[in-house]
Amino acid sequence: MKLVGIAMLVVSSACLAxxxxxxxxxxxxxxxxxxPRVDSNGRAQFRVKAPNATKVVVNFWSVPKLEMTKxxxxxxxxxxAPIVPGFHYYTLLIDGxxxxxxxxxxxxxxxxxxxxxxIPEAGSTYYSIQDVPHGQVREIWYNSKVAGxxxxxxxxxxxGYDVRTSERFPVLYLQHGGGEDETGWTKQGRANFILDxxxxxxxxxPMIIVMAYGYARHAGRxxxxxxxxxxxxxxxMRAMEEMASAFxxxxxxxxxxxxxSNFRTIPDRDHRAMAGLSMGGMQTFQVTFNHLDLFxxxxxxxxxxxxxxxxxxxxxxxxAYHGALADPAAFAKKVHLLWLGVGTEEPERMRVxxxxxxxxxxxAGIQHVFYESPGTSHxxxxxxxxxxxxxxxxxxxxxx
Amino acid sequence: MKLVGIAMLVVSSACLAxxxxxxxxxxxxxxxxxxPRVDSNGRAQFRVKAPNATKVVVNFWSVPKLEMTKxxxxxxxxxxAPIVPGFHYYTLLIDGxxxxxxxxxxxxxxxxxxxxxxIPEAGSTYYSIQDVPHGQVREIWYNSKVAGxxxxxxxxxxxGYDVRTSERFPVLYLQHGGGEDETGWTKQGRANFILDxxxxxxxxxPMIIVMAYGYARHAGRxxxxxxxxxxxxxxxMRAMEEMASAFxxxxxxxxxxxxxSNFRTIPDRDHRAMAGLSMGGMQTFQVTFNHLDLFxxxxxxxxxxxxxxxxxxxxxxxxAYHGALADPAAFAKKVHLLWLGVGTEEPERMRVxxxxxxxxxxxAGIQHVFYESPGTSHxxxxxxxxxxxxxxxxxxxxxx
Numbered sequence: 001m002k003l004v005g006i007a008m009l010v011v012s013s014a015c016l017a018x019x020x021x022x023x024x025x026x027x028x029x030x031x032x033x034x035x036p037r038v039d040s041n042g043r044a045q046f047r048v049k050a051p052n053a054t055k056v057v058v059n060f061w062s063v064p065k066l067e068m069t070k071x072x073x074x075x076x077x078x079x080x081a082p083i084v085p086g087f088h089y090y091t092l093l094i095d096g097x098x099x100x101x102x103x104x105x106x107x108x109x110x111x112x113x114x115x116x117x118x119i120p121e122a123g124s125t126y127y128s129i130q131d132v133p134h135g136q137v138r139e140i141w142y143n144s145k146v147a148g149x150x151x152x153x154x155x156x157x158x159x160g161y162d163v164r165t166s167e168r169f170p171v172l173y174l175q176h177g178g179g180e181d182e183t184g185w186t187k188q189g190r191a192n193f194i195l196d197x198x199x200x201x202x203x204x205x206p207m208i209i210v211m212a213y214g215y216a217r218h219a220g221r222x223x224x225x226x227x228x229x230x231x232x233x234x235x236x237m238r239a240m241e242e243m244a245s246a247f248x249x250x251x252x253x254x255x256x257x258x259x260x261s262n263f264r265t266i267p268d269r270d271h272r273a274m275a276g277l278s279m280g281g282m283q284t285f286q287v288t289f290n291h292l293d294l295f296x297x298x299x300x301x302x303x304x305x306x307x308x309x310x311x312x313x314x315x316x317x318x319x320a321y322h323g324a325l326a327d328p329a330a331f332a333k334k335v336h337l338l339w340l341g342v343g344t345e346e347p348e349r350m351r352v353x354x355x356x357x358x359x360x361x362x363x364a365g366i367q368h369v370f371y372e373s374p375g376t377s378h379x380x381x382x383x384x385x386x387x388x389x390x391x392x393x394x395x396x397x398x399x400x
Numbered sequence: 401m402k403l404v405g406i407a408m409l410v411v412s413s414a415c416l417a418x419x420x421x422x423x424x425x426x427x428x429x430x431x432x433x434x435x436p437r438v439d440s441n442g443r444a445q446f447r448v449k450a451p452n453a454t455k456v457v458v459n460f461w462s463v464p465k466l467e468m469t470k471x472x473x474x475x476x477x478x479x480x481a482p483i484v485p486g487f488h489y490y491t492l493l494i495d496g497x498x499x500x501x502x503x504x505x506x507x508x509x510x511x512x513x514x515x516x517x518x519i520p521e522a523g524s525t526y527y528s529i530q531d532v533p534h535g536q537v538r539e540i541w542y543n544s545k546v547a548g549x550x551x552x553x554x555x556x557x558x559x560g561y562d563v564r565t566s567e568r569f570p571v572l573y574l575q576h577g578g579g580e581d582e583t584g585w586t587k588q589g590r591a592n593f594i595l596d597x598x599x600x601x602x603x604x605x606p607m608i609i610v611m612a613y614g615y616a617r618h619a620g621r622x623x624x625x626x627x628x629x630x631x632x633x634x635x636x637m638r639a640m641e642e643m644a645s646a647f648x649x650x651x652x653x654x655x656x657x658x659x660x661s662n663f664r665t666i667p668d669r670d671h672r673a674m675a676g677l678s679m680g681g682m683q684t685f686q687v688t689f690n691h692l693d694l695f696x697x698x699x700x701x702x703x704x705x706x707x708x709x710x711x712x713x714x715x716x717x718x719x720a721y722h723g724a725l726a727d728p729a730a731f732a733k734k735v736h737l738l739w740l741g742v743g744t745e746e747p748e749r750m751r752v753x754x755x756x757x758x759x760x761x762x763x764a765g766i767q768h769v770f771y772e773s774p775g776t777s778h779x780x781x782x783x784x785x786x787x788x789x790x791x792x793x794x795x796x797x798x799x800x
Contacts, residue, residue, distance in 0.1 A: 030512055031615065032626035050497035052454070074496070092499070096474070097450035099492070099499035106506040106513040112430055113506040113513065129541060129550050139537040139586075141529060150529050162662065165565055186539075215431065226432035262562065 026104070027118045028087070033103035042082040042119045048101060049075050050094050057093040058101075061110065062377050084345070085121030086381025087188050089114045107188050110179040111231050116188065125197070127190040127384050132200035133159030137192050142258045146250040148219025151212075153255065154182050155263065156192050158199055158206035168264045170271035170395040171208045173251065174387075175280030177303070178240060179231040182213045188380045194387050204392045210259055214280055216246035240279065248287050252294060273394050275299025275339070277383045289321035292334055297394050299339040301386040302346060302378055304357055315357055317364030328365035336397040338368035339390050343382035345375055369393070426504070427518045428487070433503035442482040442519045448501060449475050450494050457493040458501075461510065462777050484745070485521030486781025487588050489514050507588050510579040511631050516588065525597070527590040527784050532600035533559030537592050542658045546650040548619025551612075553655065554582050555663065556592050558599055558606035568664045570671035570795040571608045573651065574787075575680030577703070578640060579631040582613045588780045594787050604792045610659055614680060616646035640679065648687050652694060673794050675699030675739070677783045689721035692734055697794050699739040701786040702750060702778055705757050715757055717764030728765035736797040738768035739790050743782035745775055769793070 023037040023045060035047035046058050046066065051074030058066040063083050068076035089109045091098050100106055106113035138155045158169065174191065176184035185191040191209060198204035217223065224242075229235040260267040274295050276284040281303030288295040317325040325331055338361075342354040358370045371389050373382040423437040423445060435447035446458050446466070451474030458466040463483050468476035489509045491498050500506055506513035538555045558569060574591065576584035585591040591609060598604035617623065624642075629635040660667040674695050676684040681703030688695040705715060717725040725731055738761075742754040758770045771789050773782040 030508075032511060032624070032629075034625065034627045048497065050495060052496035053494075054452070056497075091502075094453075094497050094499065095450060095495050096452035097448065097456075097494050097499070098502060099494065099497070100502070100506075100513070102491075102498060102500070102512040102514075104513075106500075108430075111432060112502040113500070113504075114502075131543060134541050137539040139539075139592075141534050143531060192539075224432070225434065227434045229432075 027120075028104055028107075028116050030103060030105055035103050036101070036117050038117070038119055040122075042085060044080045044083055044117060044119065045077065046080075046101070047075050047077050048092060048094075048103075053095050055093070055095060059091045059093050059098065061089045062379050063088055083117075083119045084375060084377070084381070085119045085124070086376060086379055086384070087116055087118050088379065089116050091115060108181045108183055109177075109188070111226075121381070126388055127194050127197075129193050130197055130200070132196055134196050135159050135161065135192055135199075137186050140258075140262070142254065144216075144250050144254045146218065146254050147216045147246060151216075151250070151255075152182060153213065154186060154211040155259070156186070156195060156209035156211070157263070158208065159196065160206070161208075161264070165264075168266045169206055169208045171210060171259060171263075171265050171273070172297075172391070172394060173210050173212065173256075173272070173274040173284075175212065175214050175274070175276030175283055177277045178214075178279035180214075182211045185209075185211045189384055189387065191387055194384060195391060198388065198391055205395045207391075207394065208259070208263055208265060210255070212247075212251060212255055214247060214276075214283060215240075215243050216250045217243060218246045218249070221246075244283060244286060247283060248290065251287055252291050256294065269294055269296045270336070270397070271395060273297030273299070273337075275301060275387075275390060276303070277301040277386070278303035278378065285321070289324045292324060296335055297337045297339075298335060299337075299341075299386070299390045301341050301383050301390075302343065302350060302354070304340055304354065315360035315364070317360065317366060325361075325364060325366055328367070332367050337393050338366065339371070339393065340368060341371040341373065341382070341386040341389070343373040343376040343378065345377040346382070347378060350378055427520075428504055428507075428516050430503065430505055435503050436501070436517050438517070438519055440522075442485060444480045444483055444517060444519065445477065446480075446501070447475050447477050448492060448494075448503075453495050455493070455495060459491045459493045459498065461489045462779050463488055483517075483519045484775060484777070484781070485519045485524070486776060486779055486784070487516055487518050488779065489516050491515060508581045508583055509577075509588070511626075521781070526788055527594050527597075529593050530597055530600070532596055534596050535559050535561065535592055535599075537586050540658075540662070542654065544616075544650050544654045546618065546654050547616045547646060551616075551650070551655075552582060553613065554586060554611040555659070556586070556595060556609035556611070557663070558608065559596065560606070561608075561664070565664075568666045569606055569608045571610060571659060571663075571665050571673070572697075572791070572794060573610050573612065573656075573672070573674040573684075575612065575614050575674075575676030575683055577677045578614075578679035580614075582611045585609075585611045589784055589787065591787055594784060595791060598788065598791055605795045607791075607794065608659070608663055608665060610655070612647075612651060612655055614647060614676075614683060615640075615643045616650045617643060618646045618649070621646075644683060644686060647683060648690065651687055652691050656694065669694055669696045670736075670797070671795060673697030673699070673737075675701060675787075675790060676703070677701040677786070678703035678778065685721070689724045692724060696735055696797075697737045697739075698735060699737075699741075699786070699790045701741050701783050701790075702743065702746060702754070704740055704754065715760035715764070717760065717766060725761075725764060725766055728767070732767045737793050738766065739771070739793065740768060741771040741773065741782070741786040741789070743773040743776040743778065745777040746782070747778060750778055 022039045026036045026038050036044050038044050056068040056076040066078045068078040101115040104115035107116040135158045141150050144151050224239040274284045274288050281300035288298045361368050373385045376382040422439045426436045436444050438444050456468040456476040466478045468478040501515040504515035507516040535558045541550050544551050624639040674684045674688050681700035685705050688698045761768050773785045776782040
């Protein structure tokens with residue numbers, strides 16, 4: 001297997017022996033696993049048993065890959081340069097086979113249960129569990145007539161939901177990215193802890209968050225065979241576009257009515273928001289702009305207008321989304337918040353696309369918030385910060 | 401790596417070509433993954449990309465391992481003989497490295513996020529999602545003064561819990577096995593669907609189920625380093641015994657009060673049950689017999705009395721558990737249900753141990769239910785059947 005761009009960040013094992021105490025097992029590890037471990041500078045050490053392998057690589061997705069070195073005991077080891085704080089997906093490449101590191105818990109991304117490593121951010125407690133009242137994350141199943149199948153969603157209920165039983169709450173629909181699923185926002189994103197902390201500090205209105213499964217097929221349509229078609233391939237992208245329409249129908253025709261029937265929501269557009277990251281941002285624009293009768297708060301995290309972002313064209317505010325943006329004054333009256341975010345270190349294609357969308361909206365006179373996460377890429381640290389900035393702005397104009 | 405006991409169950413690829421349509425992707429697969437796939441006879445086909453590997457093995461834990469064959473395209477393939485229905489953990493051994501199959505979702509077992517494959521059982525719908533009212537599975541976090549840390553538990557609330565807000569419910573504490581965690585009973589065991597179906601058919605009283613994390617350390621005690629000490633090793637077993645005492649304190653002093661404060665329970669011993677599988681069964685015996693003031697329904701699934709089961713001694717009913725079993729009449733009056741289960745195909749050591757306990761209890765005149773799951777081993781199909789038999793017997797003698 002050809003590997004391009006492997007950073008040679010290996011330090012000698014002698015160096016490891018000099019500072020054993022500064023490293024701590026990563027928070028993403030399974031219990032008892034001493035590796036991978038991280039020091040206070042964000043350097044990570046990996047150790048993997050593969051006694052008969054001839055080549056082992058730590059296959060990071062958004063930070064430099066690491067070629068490992070075989071030790072006499074059959075373990076392979078490597079130490080990274082400092083890694084930007086946050087959650088990073090990785091797999092291992094062992095003699096050409098892509099697999100996970102059994103030392104790590106798995107996190108669904110790239111269409112698979114992959115490994116991940118959490119690099120702590122000094123001083124950041126907003127996404128950690130704190131001694132504050134906690135909400136619950138509930139697994140629910142609903143029977144979708146659109147998809148012709150049972151579908152799972154996760155629902156965050158704010159602290160006190162079970163106690164203040166006469167109170168009703170606004171709802172944020174919050175979507176994962178392509179290749180991820182409904183577990184991403186809590187497992188990787190820690191959305192529940194972010195909201196617990198924001199609510200405890202009085203900076204955010206208590207709300208329900210619904211995290212849906214972002215793929216759907218209309219009932220009766222066959223499943224696309226994506227064998228050998230990785231995320232990002234033309235076949236996978238086409239399948240996603242086909243799925244987007246089914247997802248739009250499922251969320252608007254089935255899931256929202258289900259949530260409004262089964263949770264104490266305030267079931268009107270003034271108290272309903274939607275946001276999503278990457279693919280979920282594109283879905284958010286599609287769903288909300290096509291259904292402004294249902295939503296009044298809109299967020300696109302590192303992904304928003306789909307072809308507008310990914311292609312080379314500017315947004316034509318007069319025609320886009322059936323003219324939803326054509327009248328800036330009318331739009332501002334109807335949409336209480338339009339929020340866009342991007343990390344300063346995101347891949348050029350995404351960063352340029354988001355900046356172009358931002359500029360297009362400015363030129364068209366469409367009020368919106370544009371947030372840039374300093375130093376972070378197309379990864380969860382960007383999206384945690386997005387949620388921290390976005391959530392406190394929600395439901396402030398609502399009448400109830 | 402030396403591999404003993406690999407069953408040579410490979411069939412020719414010509415044979416595969418004759419019946420391509422009879423195989424379906426396993427329900428445990430990630431979306432889009434066509435392999436592993438299963439036919440109606442329970443035969444499974446695996447396909448793994450490892451172009452530069454020299455040996456690849458499907459490393460089942462409780463059914464025969466399968467040595468794979470390299471194909472010209474760089475994929476390795478194998479077809480199994482019929483496999484007993486149910487959920488089976490596996491990993492892959494690629495050139496001596498133990499890893500997961502990225503085609504499969506992961507399931508926490510053996511202290512790692514491992515692969516798993518579901519072999520359907522013809523005619524069995526009791527653990528499938530059905531068109532009946534569904535409960536919720538809630539992730540909760542509680543601050544344990546015993547452990548000095550935040551701990552996660554999963555809580556099943558029965559259908560209607562959020563609607564019938566004046567109603568209170570009995571509680572079953574349900575524990576996973578050694579090497580597993582609090583996710584096991586719903587992900588692998590499908591306990592939520594089993595209860596949904598039992599409740600819908602009127603065969604089971606609506607109840608709350610609490611699934612706790614079965615490991616604990618008393619606050620301030622250092623974590624044992626289990627690097628290179630696999631589950632079942634003396635070091636790991638010793639660490640488990642040390643943890644058992646902390647777990648007993650955590651569940652009785654922290655978790656039960658938390659649940660009774662935060663859920664609409666009926667907070668008395670007549671409406672509180674505990675059961676667990678394997679290690680969780682041993683924990684159940686320890687916790688319930690030491691706290692009969694808290695529990696009146698007790699279940700041991702493929703594991704119960706700890707040393708009594710694993711050792712060679714019979715139960716001395718006069719002295720065991722501080723004399724809790726010494727007076728059969730008093731015991732029968734106090735404990736409404738003592739339930740033991742074992743699969744007929746479990747490893748000899750476990751089966752003999754459970755049968756010895758059953759005999760000891762019979763000889764001591766201790767009333768109990770003894771259930772044998774036909775044809776199944778120390779695996780989740782046994783424990784799904786256990787729960788199906790056990791749950792309907794709960795809270796029938798309760799006064800409320």
